[in-house]
Amino acid sequence: MRLAVCAEMVFTDLPLVERVERIHQRGFDVEIWDHTTKDVDALIATGATFSSMTGYVHGSLTHDQDQLLKTAEQSIEVAHRLGCPRLNLHGTELGEGGLPVRPQYGVTGEMWLAAAKTLARLAELGAANDVMFVLENLNTEVDHPGVPFAKAADTLALVAAVDHPNLRLMFDLYHAQIGEGNLIALLRKAAPFIGEIQVADVPGRCEPGTGEINYPAIAAVLRELGYEGTVGLEAFAHSDSELALRRFADAFGGTVRLEDI
Template sequence: MLWPDRPIDWRAARLTERGLGVGLWNWPDHDLDRLEAVRADYTIMNGYLEGRLADDEGAAMLLASARETAQVGKRLGVRRLNLHGTGLGEGGIPIRQCEVVTGEMWLKARDTLHRICDLAEEEGVVFTLENLNLMDHPGCPFGSTADVLALVSSVDRPGLRINLDLYHTQIGEGDLLRWCERCLPWIGEIQVADNPGRFEPGTGEINYPGVAQALARMGYRGPVGMEAFAQGDSDAAVDAFVAAFTL
């Protein structure tokens, strides 16, 4: 999302020079040899390429894809492998949209996530489940902050954490600080972007310096990642992110 005209290894090196970690999306899009050569701190990447939580066929696809991705994650030293309620296609639109989530689907999703945790224990990795707003990702099951919290807290195993994306929470629910408090015991990472536009902190309606101070008061000491486009210059966007979360 930053320096889109530059190759991925240049971007990873640029963030590493600044003492920051690097988040990746789908690994087949990249030259793994070049990424490995940078020796960056790869903090998070998509933990699957296909699949779904709530049906047998989708769960089998998800687990096979997650196992393959875990090997890539370990090669690059990725800290967290990210999941969603269902696979996403072009523009983040769910490949198979779902308008009604049944009780049977909830039970199947929880079972699938327990199997993901078994895989995490076998491979020595950690998965996260990310919340997504329904305006940008219509028909995505288990996308709300409440749904992600319900699933992760009910599984309650160390191999599965919440990737709490506050951009999506702002659009879907608002009330960011209280959602941070509720999710706190299970948060593996917090991601941020301002709204509207999904640009860097300071470009929209969210008081991210205030969020940073509140997180510190709560005792949160985990990672914060900027999953945002640069409104203008990418270096300036990174500066704004660092400033917002430097106390």
Template sequence: MKQPFTLAACAEMIWRDKPMEWRCGHLTELGFGVGLWNWPDHDLDALERSGATFTIMNGYLEGRLADDEGADTLLRSARETAAVGKRLGVHRLNLHGTGLGDGGIPIAQTDVVTGAMWLKARDTLNRICDLAEEEGVVFTLENLNLLDHPGCPFGTTEDVLALVSAVDRPQLRINLDLYHTQIGEGDLIRWCEKCLPWIGEVQVADNPGRCEPGTGEINYAGVAKALNDMGYRGPVGLEAFAAGDPEKALHAFRSAFTV
């Protein structure tokens, strides 16, 4: 048995009664990288003191892909966040089709995505890549399920793959969230194969419940074997709540992705 992937876990979602610095440090002690959400929620000095390897965090605070005002806001926000990301040594800065509010609900919901919006989104992502090249960082675009995130443009796995492959620049990768893919499309292994050339990170949680592997319907051991067989050697992040004891949840995650 071997561990071909770099494993990380979202610090916001486990040990939720503990200070963030403690969570980051303990994940590091257990051999995991650390994922974050929005950086203004945290004491950056404390995050630096934790000694953690930060694998991913939200790469913007506001903005949208598909209109002029939203794109300009997104670029300003992404530039500010890139500076924080470099300070913390974050490997990937994550984007969505539009800013998300409370409970992950899109701030600006979109019922119909037009051809003009697709072209604008592609243009905005190229501008993001220009920024990333200038700053020496990498952004990812994450798929979201539309049951939990209604009205999110470019949210499906298919849409994210279409945009990232159309831009096709190394500064923009896919954050392939298999929890969202399972709810939205299913067929996880074939989506991994389709997205493989552009994957920057794979994120996982079981469904239903958004807890660790083994608590729901997804055969993550099978997914891990398929990812290994197709040559994926990148990061896998647990973006999940613990169904019970967090350390047992992390053990279940590590076991599922040991092949």
């Protein structure tokens, strides 16, 4: 497994480029969110390996689909510059604080069909441009009320229905624990469709070892399943970012370059 760290959530007292440099120096790949808020040239200059980034700016799986595709194309251009292989998607456009721009508290059959068609278009776009789109599950109880297709069961159903190698799951275990629980069974079911895994503990959305999720057991199941992809820390530091990275590495059998700390 490769280990990545989301630069948006650790070393938050530093400018983002310096966060990326620190994460890279400590031996991790880097995740980022919206590219439109970033100095892409400065990110490239860090020499970091980028694991994933947000793959759209505006639009939704069920409305404004052309806008979604347009901003996905723009995101692909930035991903190519960064050498970033995975572009993250959500059930709908997210705005300030991770809240949906257009909340939807019920999902109709027509919306399911529209979402699957949009994801199929994105998968073909990914294939034409040698990138993978990954659809992330979210929780609606704490962080993202009003997001459709939020649960891991929903995202898995959509990805499996499209069944395209350039569309996979961004399987977020923090969100799944809040929304569904039963993480190991979910992992086993989702395994053939996972593009990347994200982790944080519950409650608090901090690093492994600070809450109720048994991440060493999760790591053991991933090894049993033969998972060789990326696990990304998308979590706030409970007390100290350096300690958060060490705890993350310990949970998944990775190493931190201690000489740089």
